[in-house]
Amino acid sequence: MLAMMLEAPHHPLKVVELPHPRPGLTQVAIRVHACAVCRTDLHVVDGELMQPKLPLIPGHQIVGTVDGLGQQVTRYKLGERVGVPWLGWTCGECRYCRSGRENLCDNARFTGYQIDGGFAEYTLADERFCFPIPEDYPDLQAAPLLCAGLIGFRAYRLIGEAERIGFYGFGAAAHILIQVARHEGRQVYAFTRPGDSGGQKFALHLGAIWAGDPDQAAPDWLDAAIIFAPTGDLVPSALRAVAKGGIVVCAGIHMSDIPSFPYEILWGERQLRSVANLTRQDGEEFLKLAPSIPIHTAVETFPLTAANEALAALRSGAIHGSAVLEIRSKTPDSRQE
Numbered sequence: 001m002l003a004m005m006l007e008a009p010h011h012p013l014k015v016v017e018l019p020h021p022r023p024g025l026t027q028v029a030i031r032v033h034a035c036a037v038c039r040t041d042l043h044v045v046d047g048e049l050m051q052p053k054l055p056l057i058p059g060h061q062i063v064g065t066v067d068g069l070g071q072q073v074t075r076y077k078l079g080e081r082v083g084v085p086w087l088g089w090t091c092g093e094c095r096y097c098r099s100g101r102e103n104l105c106d107n108a109r110f111t112g113y114q115i116d117g118g119f120a121e122y123t124l125a126d127e128r129f130c131f132p133i134p135e136d137y138p139d140l141q142a143a144p145l146l147c148a149g150l151i152g153f154r155a156y157r158l159i160g161e162a163e164r165i166g167f168y169g170f171g172a173a174a175h176i177l178i179q180v181a182r183h184e185g186r187q188v189y190a191f192t193r194p195g196d197s198g199g200q201k202f203a204l205h206l207g208a209i210w211a212g213d214p215d216q217a218a219p220d221w222l223d224a225a226i227i228f229a230p231t232g233d234l235v236p237s238a239l240r241a242v243a244k245g246g247i248v249v250c251a252g253i254h255m256s257d258i259p260s261f262p263y264e265i266l267w268g269e270r271q272l273r274s275v276a277n278l279t280r281q282d283g284e285e286f287l288k289l290a291p292s293i294p295i296h297t298a299v300e301t302f303p304l305t306a307a308n309e310a311l312a313a314l315r316s317g318a319i320h321g322s323a324v325l326e327i328r329s330k331t332p333d334s335r336q337e
């Protein structure tokens, strides 16, 4: 099978031909149809996340069909469509797992980080961490739901009843969450990269009531802000933009250093917090919600072997919506081991 392999951080992914992977006891083998590209993949490739297995096949927003079953697999049948998210395995025993917080598991392993992911024609996943994909979604449109959607939604829930919400960084996650927010009658203010008029237009098109640069003042106080961009400078900006009692959520796994700021911008019971990973319950709830709104994802597709180009486009801010690798693998009948 064809795969895109990271041999060492700071190097482009390499096209490699690998043997067809064989599932372990509780794993399914998956013929990958689509894998969305996430900023976290960029952080891994750019060496900003320090514990990848190497060599590594990145990619953690995988949609495909079950193509092989481990001996103890009971939840899925051959040919069923499944999604694989970032959370790839948890221990079930640590204090976090035992208290319903498996997103914080001390021993967690993550897809496309410690487990080979979906930038490949085939992959393996523990059946307990896969999700059925809602029927209404084509493969390409479903893929971004699996991280941009899921983890974005976890961040979104942390802002409670906030009516006026600022999104800092209007990429894959924000373009999904604005649809949830509008469905619930809330107002979204979009802060893009400075001068990104294309991104601002995209946000307004999706129903943001205001879009601008992060150093511009929004026309109203915000009740909450979610920072998706990996830029620590945005933390004081967002704290300045939220009203008393407001909350600022940092939704990314990596961020540049946060500059020091005066206590007065945190004063007034403003809160600052991060959000980490997802639980399986987050996934089940979000994948039920998405078709009920329904959420539409805007995708820009790349062939598997253009994964480096997709990463570069994401890095430069050229993607409006989500980049997705469209993977046309060989059919099971014609595959060669």
Ligand SMILES: [Zn+2]
Binding pocket: 090, 091, 092, 093, 094, 095, 096, 097, 098, 102, 105, 106, 107, 108
């Ligand atoms: Zn655990």
Ligand SMILES: [Zn+2]
Binding pocket: 038, 039, 040, 041, 060, 086, 147, 148
């Ligand atoms: Zn992700």
